[in-house]
Amino acid sequence: MTQGGGDAGPDLTRWDFWWGFNKDPYLNLKSHIHDGNIQTGSAEFFLGHGQKEQAKETLRPTKEQIDNVVVPALLEALAKERHNDIVTGAMIALAKIGDDQDESGESRFQKEIVKFLDDSSQEIAETAAVALGILADEGSIEILVELMNDGPMGRKAVGSTQVSLRTRAFAAYGLGLLGYRSGDNELRKQIAEHLADVLTSPSFATRDIKIAAMVAFGLTRVDAVEAVPELSEDEMKGNLPHVVSRQAQLTFLLDYFNERNVRANKSTRHYLVRAHAPRSMAMLLEDLTGEEAKTQRTAVAEMLMEAVRDRSDYTQRELKMSAALALGQIGNCDDDGSKAIDNKIRASLREVASKGRQQARRFSLIALSQIGARAGIGEKPWGGREEVESALTKTLGRGKVQLKPWAGLAIGVQSWDLLEAGQSLDTTSILALQSATKDCRRPADIGAYVLGLGMSKNVDAINLIMDKLDYFTGDDEARGYCCVALGLIGDPRPVEQIQVLIEEAKYRPDLLKQAAISLGLLGDKAIVPKLVDMLANAKGMATQAAIATALGQIGDRNSIEPLVEMLQSPKMTGGARGFAAVALGIVCDKEMLPWNSKIGQDINYRANSTTLTGGGTGILDIL
Incomplete structure (x- = not known):
């Protein structure tokens, strides 16, 4: 079942597309509902500390509840139902929950999911492929590789003379998800080598498979080594040399992205595939230490700066966008002189933010905000912070109209990260x-500003945001963002007003979901019983879906019983029951953040393929 950031609207330059793909770490509703943040007036408020701890734990689904209630219901749905939304929702839910290997060393869930690879519905078949990756059982590697490569075992699994291009792409993403979670370095090498084989093969009719392989390559981080292991003559002929270490992976991607090498490799290196190399390089640079890591970080940054600052048409715009976003993951606030690498990164991004192309300017503001909250390791670890704040504030005050909401959102991103780092905020920016x-009167812009205030935890802005909540009465999207912003601030004062809004939004599903998320962020324990009651009486599918999704995202164990009832109810539409399955998977997920956030975070969604996002059918659109 799909629904994600790609639904934000047709204008891809709007800030809410970025928010749609990057919001998960900021919301992280499960941490709020599980952390014992009890609001005044709830029953738990009057308990002592020890009792409060006990109350807190009861909000998290128990293993017994998952094993004895949720899993049987999902397996029953897979066995009996044929509606696409129910089947795909149940598969993804089981994959999110995960299971242990049985005595034979095999995963029970894997055996069930594999059965759907040959389904006549393409949606179900491709969902089965990515579900194997989400499940992250190491026994799935062989079948995922075969599916990605259109191999004999893959063709047999799908019951056809060839594996569809979409299923192959989803299998590649699945390999990346599996590689991300695996603790076995040899296994990660194996996955990375297969992905490199795809990246170095001649281009397919569609770019989907290679884009998926590039994204997955960045997720599959091989261990760094001090000395390169010796390889045989035969081993040197393939792609194994490119994956023997993290350093080798980075060298491979540097060569792949390098514009000077494209002409000699024009049959294998499409620019939209290369556009995903910067993010993969940034991911591979994470947690690397030592002189060699410093050298590689500099090499990556220099190449990205060359791309992002190229004002000619020689470098495609998607490459510039990706370079800007990746620099935001690589740079920090070190101030070691104008020729030092971090000073140069910030200068490059400031230049692009003021003179670059449309989307690159927007992404540069976000990148600057991320850098402006990251301490360096030199003598002046926060030396570059002021110049970042000055650039963002200047754009907010005197920049072009279309850039101002991006600057407002960027100030919020920096503020959030600064608070996480234990730093004080810049008063001028706030x-x-x-x-x-x-001053904002544009419903399309207000969300960026209030979310910025929300991420800055600005208690002084509560009344202002509540005023905007009333001002934009006719725009549910704008009001929804106001609700989320109030939730991000975390002060309980707006709870009562948002509770009233929930009642008013019974037939306005988008606003209802955002208001419910806000109350979840604010720790309002009354919201789950309220939503359960509303779900029992909801008639329209859109409202049922909104309530089920909100219940899943809040993550309270008390939502499990009504969601199971909804999944099993013959009175509900197939779509609504599918959303119930999705919600159960979210409530019982083995991970705190959504599985595809590791793909969507900081990705250049403008370098798109149909299996990445779009039309509600991409990897980033699956709930």
Whole structure:
């Protein structure tokens, strides 16, 4: 079942597309509902500390509840139902929950999911492929490789003379997800080598498979080594040399991205595939230490700066966008002189933010905000922070109209990360953001400003945001963002007003879901019983789906019983029951954040393929 950030609207330059793909770490509703943040007036508020701890734990689904209630219901749905939404929802839910290997060393869930690879519905078949990756059982590697490569075992599994291109792409993403979770370095090498084989093979009719392989390559991080292991003559002929270490992976991607090498490799290196190399390089640079890592970081940054600052048409715009986003993951606030690498990164991004192309300018503002909250390791680890804040505040106050909401959102991103790092916020930036919020009359922009204030935990802005909640009465999207912003601030004062709004939004599913998420963020334990009651009486599928999704995202164990009832109810539409399956998977997920957030975070969604996002059928659109 699909629904994700790609639904934000047709104008891809809008800020809410970025928010749609990157919001998960900021919301992280499960951490709020499980952390014992009890609001005044709830029954738990009057308990002592020890009792509060006990109450907190009861909100998390128990293993017994998952094993004895949720899993049997999902397996029954897989066995009996044929509606696409129910089957795909149940498969993804089981994969999120995960299971242990049985005595034979095999996963029970894997055996069930594999059965759907030959389904006549392409949606079900491709969902089965990615579900194997989400499940992350190491026994799935062989079949995922065969599916990706259109091999004999893959063709047999799908019951056809060839594996469809979409299923092959989803299998590649699945390999990346499996590689990301695996603790076996040799297994990660194996996966990375297969992905490199795809990246170095002649281009397919569609770019989907290679884009998936590039994204997956960045997720599959091989261990760094001090000395390169010796390889045989035969081993040197393939792609194994490119994956023997993290350093080798980075060298491979540097060569792959390098514009100077494209002409000699024009049959294998399409620019949209290369556009995903910067993010993969940034991911591979994470947690690397030592002099060699420093050298590689510099090499990556220099190449990305060359791409992002190229104002000619020689470098495709998607490459510039990706370079800007990746620099935001690589740079920090070190101030070691104008010729030092981090100073150069910030200078490049400031230049692009003021003179670059449309989307690159927007992404550069976000990249600067991320850098502006990351300490360096030199003598002046926060030396570059002020220049970042100055650039963002200047754009917010005097920049082009279309850039201002991006600057407001960027100030919020920096503020959030600074608070996470234990740093104080810049008063000038916050006051400027408050002023922009107060003056805003555009419903398309207000969300960026209030979310910025929400991420800055600005308690002083609560009344201002509540005023905007009333001002934009006719726009559910704008009001929904106001609700989420109030939830991000975390102060309980707006709870009562949002509870009233929930009642008013019974037939306005988008606003209802955002208001429910807000109350979840605010720790309102009354929201789950309220939503359960609303779910029992909801008639329209859109409202049923909104409530089920909100219940899943809040993650309270008390939502399990009504969601199971909804999944099994013959009175509900297939679509609504599918959303119930999805919600059960979210509630019982083995991970705190959604599985595809590791793909969507900081990705250049403008370098798109149909299996990445779009039309509600891409990997980033699956709930």
